[in-house]
Amino acid sequence: MLQNNPELRSKIDQLWNKFWSGGISNPLTAIEQITYLLFMKRLDELDLKQQADAEFTGERYTSKFQGVWIRPEERNRPQVEQRPVDKSSLRWGDFKHKPAEEMLEHVQNNVFPFIKDLNGAESNFTHHMKNAVFIIPKPQLLAEAVETIDEIFAVMERDSRVNGQAFQDIQGDVYEMLLSEIASAGKNGQFRTPRHIIKLITELVQPQLGQHIIDPACGSGGFLLGAYQYIVTQLAIRDGTTDIKPDEDGFVRTSVAAGLDLKRKTILSCTLWGYDIDVTMVRLGLMNLMMHGIDEPQIDYQDTLSKGFKEEAKYDIVMANPPFTGSIDKGDINESLRLGTTKTELLFVENIYRLLKKGGTACVIVPQGVLFGSGAAFKALRQLLVDRCELKAVITLPSGVFKPYAGVSTAILLFTKVWGAKDNVKKPATEHVWFYEMLADGYSLNDKRDKEEGYGDLQDIIDKYHARDPAIDTDRTAKCFTVPRTEIEEQGYDLSLSRYKQDVFEEVTYDAPGVILDRLIQAEVGEIREADLDKVQSGIVRELLELKGMLG
Structure with a gap:
């Protein structure tokens, strides 16, 4: 720490x-x-x-x-x-x-x-x-x-x-910490995801031993490592370990797999998969996981949006923070991606949907523009998430979360695939969407990102997400609330929290201008009386009296 x-x-x-x-x-x-x-x-x-x-x-x-x-x-x-x-x-x-x-x-x-x-x-x-x-x-x-x-x-x-x-x-x-020093992060929209955000996402999806887990834009392997540590920790707890203390963000974690038997180790070695288009990041990701105890990481060089990537409906869990900016050559986009755009932030989400098995769950970070963009591709993606998936949660993050790399406002989308791309949707899969407005993540939101006291909203998000109930979470003035799918449809599939949140305006009563001026005059007269009573009708007091006379 x-x-x-x-x-x-x-x-x-x-x-x-x-x-x-x-x-x-x-x-x-x-x-x-x-x-x-x-x-x-x-x-x-x-x-x-x-x-x-x-x-x-x-x-x-x-x-x-x-x-x-x-x-x-x-x-x-x-x-x-x-x-x-x-x-x-x-x-x-x-x-x-x-x-x-x-x-x-x-x-x-x-x-x-x-x-x-x-x-x-x-x-x-x-x-x-x-x-x-x-x-x-x-x-x-x-x-x-x-x-x-x-x-x-x-x-x-x-x-x-x-x-x-x-x-x-x-x-x-x-x-x-060494990885955090990469000053060139942000190139092509890539930058390191803070570890506490990775842990938050992992707690939301709760990966299990034996599931196939992928990050299609894995960088240094942070999400894969997060899934690995979560799985190993849960196995250790299940086996009776009780001395794992919460870290500075409130998460209970260990990465020690020494206690795993051969069967578990074999299953775990086939659990985590990652791809990246930067060969240097592939090497860093491989060594990152190997130094955490994963002997043979399954990280490879691959553009998962390109025609050469054929995997589909293969994974139980996808966790990712894909590139936010840039576009891909239109001629190289995989034919299975149908949004009709070259924007990578949209294509990656559609591709993540494609990679999921039916019943598989994804948790992905996106720029908030994806939630409300007016273009046809933006709306089509949101409709896909609402109709063909059970869109479980939209969690907005404060703009400082990715500083010093970027100040962009982001959100977490959490969804489970219900209908395949070729299925006829008999009924939209989403009934309600749970919204949460994160205001603090336990760190300062400036470039220094210093640790602050407490956990911010991290543990509250986890507790409230797993306890969410559309019959109870109805107060739209609160930090979190649910919105029915029908209302989202009426709003053109807009997923921005501000579209549905109700602001509370506190009524403030002010004194009449004349009363305020009397108080100002009294304050000035009191000060001047102590110094020089002859000056009462001069300077600022005179001007205040004139102003009061103008008001009647």
Whole structure:
């Protein structure tokens, strides 16, 4: 919980500044290179822990750093032409002691190629790491970065012991803070979704083990990680764990999957799926999930709006914050998308509907313009959500939620697919829509986004959503209320909260102007009487008397 740990924040800022001053000024490139180093460190740590656990339990475990490693390009060559590398020299704990220049050469030529080859030639991770490059240019920068990362891990270990927070959760906080430094976010409408908003959405949809869950524009994998942590937490609670404390936003979470049996781990590995059109974000997403304990994340490079993406009616849950701005080449739009627009914020929502199985649920963040846009495509999308889906909730968010990246006003749409795209709608699926106006999310709504006391409306939204009742939630002056579908139809499928919310105007009674002027004159006369009684009929008092005379 980095907001409460200035030492950890300071160490991460130091690391960031070292890369900046060392010549790597592109934030995304710096994040990528730092991630590689964090991954090397964590790989060594996990391997040592698994070895210790195996010795304690008597189970058999083969270290990833045992034996020799042959480069993929040399494996089919005669043995005399191969250059075997002792895997033990590839450990973080080994190479960090080398002199700076020797360390840089060793990491570039041996450690990083080994990491790229880690999961075998057929793994998704290896496939996307194929073109990754290690470009830390200076030996001293690498040496300083390694030293700082060791210090960061020491602080994380201490916090884990003292505060009882799972090490993987602290590591996730560190990684999320690094991701938050991506100053180029906002490019093509992409920016990081705050973790507490991800947790809110996850609590609304409540994913379960065995469900197929997707984020079709996954970025660094935040929603997939959120679903994973929710599932693992619920399993831990079900198995009797009682010592998981709420975090600073009121959510109970852990990402430690060590207690899962093989069957659960196997099911979990086939649960989470993500796609993104930025290969760098795909790599970051893969390593983000791997550092949280997911060994083989199913994240891939794919434009889910394009003709080349054929998946349909496959997923139980979709959670997403797709790009808000921009448009796609009309000729490349998937034929199954029928809205007749190139606006990505509309196409993604229609595509999410397409990806859902019947009975599947989606929770997606959209710009508020989607709720009331007057264009034909806007209205057609809203009608699709009301008629072919059960549109359960529209939650408006304050405009500062995505600062410092953007100040756009957004909303959360929560819906369950009832009718398929080719079905004849016998009856509109939506009966009532639940609206909630979030006014605070527990953080300041300026660019700093400082943590404030309490949880804002986060926990209230969860409680009231799961307890919603159209027979009770009728007060439209309240924060939340329900609106019948028939009224929404009459309003041209407008889903803006302001269309249905009733404002309360408090009647204020003011004194007559003459009474107010008498009070002003009395106040002035009192002050002047103490100073100089001769001045009573001059200055401001005289002007007030003249004004009172004009009023009669």
